[in-house]
Amino acid sequence: MARYAHPDVLFNGPAYIKANCNKMALISAYTFGDSYATVNAAILAEVAMTTTDFTQGANGNNVTLTTASGKSDSAANASGGGATMHIAFLDTATSKVLWVTEETSDQTITAGNPVNFQALVYTANQPTA
Numbered sequence: 001m002a003r004y005a006h007p008d009v010l011f012n013g014p015a016y017i018k019a020n021c022n023k024m025a026l027i028s029a030y031t032f033g034d035s036y037a038t039v040n041a042a043i044l045a046e047v048a049m050t051t052t053d054f055t056q057g058a059n060g061n062n063v064t065l066t067t068a069s070g071k072s073d074s075a076a077n078a079s080g081g082g083a084t085m086h087i088a089f090l091d092t093a094t095s096k097v098l099w100v101t102e103e104t105s106d107q108t109i110t111a112g113n114p115v116n117f118q119a120l121v122y123t124a125n126q127p128t129a
Contacts, residue, residue: 002032002086004100005122014065014122017098018054023047023090024071026103026115028078030086036095039088044080045073045115049089061126069119076115081108087120 009016027042034042053068085103090096099122109115 002030002100003102004030004032004034004097006096006098008096009098014056014063014124017065017089017122018051018056020091020094020096021049021054021089021098023092024049024053024067024117025088025090026073026076026109026117027086027088027100028080029084030088030100034097034100036090036097039090039097039100043088044078044085044109045076045117047071047073047117059123063124065122065124067117067120069117071117073115073117075112076109077111079109079111082106085109087117 023046025043025046027039028044029042053071055066057064057066083106086100087103088097089099091098101120
């Protein structure tokens with residue numbers, strides 16, 4: 001399964017996600033480098049995000065960014081599901097896909113039903129030899 005971090009995230013770190021992400025979306029599928037339009041077309045469920053929905057921290061020598069748990073979409077936009085689903089963090093103001101990670105429950109989503117988003121962690125690892 002594909003994962004992705006926008007160059008702005010790679011250059012500026014997890015704080016860039018916290019400062020710029022305003023939507024978290026469950027998407028039906030993702031291929032590395034998919035455009036913002038492609039990701040938007042694949043949205044099954046979505047929630048608004050603000051800087052207060054992220055907590056910066058550390059795990060050993062690594063920097064972490066954790067999303068708030070308990071975020072939910074009261075009515076899914078579309079039906080879908082399975083092993084190809086991903087979670088995308090978007091900046092709708094600049095049409096950027098900031099971060100994409102795997103969704104591992106593989107549950108079936110039914111349009112109109114609620115979808116709960118669990119906490120996710122983005123980790124910026126300390127360089128190693």
